[in-house]
Amino acid sequence: MRVGLSVSRKVGDAVTRNRIKRVLREQFAAYAEMVPTGCDVVIIARPGSAEYLEEHGSQAIGERLGEIVAKVVGQSRQSDAA
DSSP states (O other): OEEEEEEOGGGOOHHHHHHHHHHHHHHHHTTGGGSOTTOEEEEEEOTTHHHHHHHHOHHHHHHHHHHHHHHHHHHHHHHHHO
16 A cells, blocks of 8 residues: 655645644554555645644544545445445
């Protein structure tokens, strides 16, 4: 499995972008085992991500990633059953 991060300049300056990438990597590591083998993951940070991180903290980012991973895993299981 490979993970790609896309954090554009619209998100913030270099320090902010690097912080967001670090938090995303750290939080995604907790869910990486749930992702089916052979899947590549691309996470795109949208403008407002820095503000969300400041207001809610890195744990909230992790919870959102967990919701997304659970949704993807559920969809892959449904397609396997079909």
